[in-house]
Amino acid sequence: MTFSMRRVRAIITKDWKDLLKNSYILVSILLPLGFAAMLSRMSTDDSSMLSMPINLALVMTGAFVQASMMAEEKERSTLRVLLLSPASTLEIMIGKSVLSAIITLIVVIGSIFISGINIPELFFFSIMVLLSLIIFISLGTIIGLISRTVMETSIVGLPILIIFTYGSMLSSMFDSPIITKSISYLPTENFSTALMSLQGSGGFTEIKWNLLNMLLWTICSVILAIFIYGKRRFDK
Amino acid sequence: MSLLTISQLVKRKGNTLLLPEINLEIGSGQCVVIQCNNELGNLLIQLLLGAVPASSGQVLFEAAELRHEFKQKAHKIGISLLNDGIYNGLKVKDYLTFYKDLYGTTDTIDIVLRRIGLLDHRNSRLSTLSFSEQKRLQLGRAIIHNPSFLILEEPEQNVDIESHIIIRALISELRNEGKAILITTSYLADAISITNEVYRLNEHELKKIEVIDQPETDNQTDDQLVAAAIEQPDDGDDHLLVTEQQMPQSEAAIQPASPVQIEIQPVRVEKIPAKVEDKIILFDPTEINFIESSDGISMLHVKGETFPCTFTLNELEQKLKAFGFFRCHRSYIVNLQKVREVITWTRNSFSLILDDNKKSSIPLSKGKLDELKTILGI
Structure with missing residues (x-):
């Protein structure tokens, strides 16, 4: 099977044009931006809230755009048409992943501008965003593989959304050491703490454990995505 | 030489025979219609494409087993199935351009648009097209890469009379271009008026139905009608008028065609x-x-x-x-x-x-x- 950039590009172009008309995806793109705008007006002092718009953009846009693009192909039975063309599932999935990565990056940058967070160390920050991007697009791929319709992506994806974005709120709500501990291992939490250390003029030494944690999450989520892809083929 | 060879294809589930043994050869310029119920037809196509594993037998396309080498052969095969989905958000031209790029062909989409009579709808969104127009677009999508073999599942099911004429003309044009075509349909009348090579498939056997020669003149009238149908601008009131005018004509063209041609050599109709x-x-x-x-x-x-x-x-x-x-x-x-x-x-x-x-x-x-x-x- 030959891999063709031309086909990947065709898929990206098609998905881009299609999702501009898709209200579900537009909402998941605009919601993080709206949230960022809201937060910038609240002028909160809670430092954990600082990274919230970025995290929300990563989870909401990264995971959900990817998942719903995949599920939609199945739901409308356009996937079968694609599979009967020379395009392979790998090309289809790479096309979709690239598009959702681009959109997510735009939303992340947009929410940084809107919420007015100042980014101290651009290099480390970029690495952190990149790692999160891979994590959440892999998670989105998993959701897209599991669910058959766009409706199902919300059902499957909602717990993930709540746990990952509102983890810090959950930990303060339950006030149990186990939950707090386990939530502190989430990539989003590590992202927040790392961002805070960077803002507190910290360097690599301060955030290295956070980076390691995110790297592990990246590796695990990619492996899990590949595993689930093998089990529940996109075309089934 | 036959393009597609189906030999001893059988599908069983447990002890029940889902699809009887099928032996069929389709060559270039040949159009074969299989009249069967929708379920069987779909099963047959799934088996041909290797989406469902066959119990025995093989499907050869250009002397290679299609199931294993489908992706290599995909650019030579055009497929339009009954329940294929479309991207509602796209415009007609974007939709066809997508498949054009996917298959990597250099033909312009306007040629296809003209053949399926949708040139006026070049910039329409797919969601605004009628069912029949969408069906025509699906057929256009299936032929965009100029395939040598076509599988069409129920191409004429539930379409309006105008589309019916366009599709019918398209099929005969494609056949004249030397393409091999396999069509499944539920309606015997449709099957017989498309081609002389009609098979009837049921749970027990695939049987060839003998069809007596069809008069050549029918094709010409069909073509003229299509030309008329395409040239007419179809918007608003004009459209209604056009269809009304065409109705008697086209019916006249189709009606005599079917009863005259349906000369099945019967064993003896005794039921x-x-x-x-x-x-x-x-x-x-x-x-x-x-x-x-x-x-x-x-x-x-x-x-x-x-x-x-x-x-x-x-x-x-x-x-x-x-x-x-x-x-x-x-x-x-x-x-x-x-x-x-x-x-x-x-x-x-x-x-x-x-x-x-x-x-x-x-x-x-x-x-x-x-x-x-x-x-x-x-």
């Missing part, structure tokens, strides 16, 4: 009616295993089930004699084709054992034994 509740079921005489008279009603035994028939046993005997049926007993008529054994219990009592699932045993009266022997030539 045995059975009444079940409100429905009347017509059985082929050969399907019937035996007929039993109980309480004055003739019961047809067909594939392990019984159906009451309105005819009396005597009437049935007259009707069915020609089909190899034999009155073996005062209250039994048996299909001699199905008889496997003649058992002699005692000197005066005999039985016929049938070759059906239940191995039904039917009494044979003593007086009838000699008659049976002469019929069978023992």
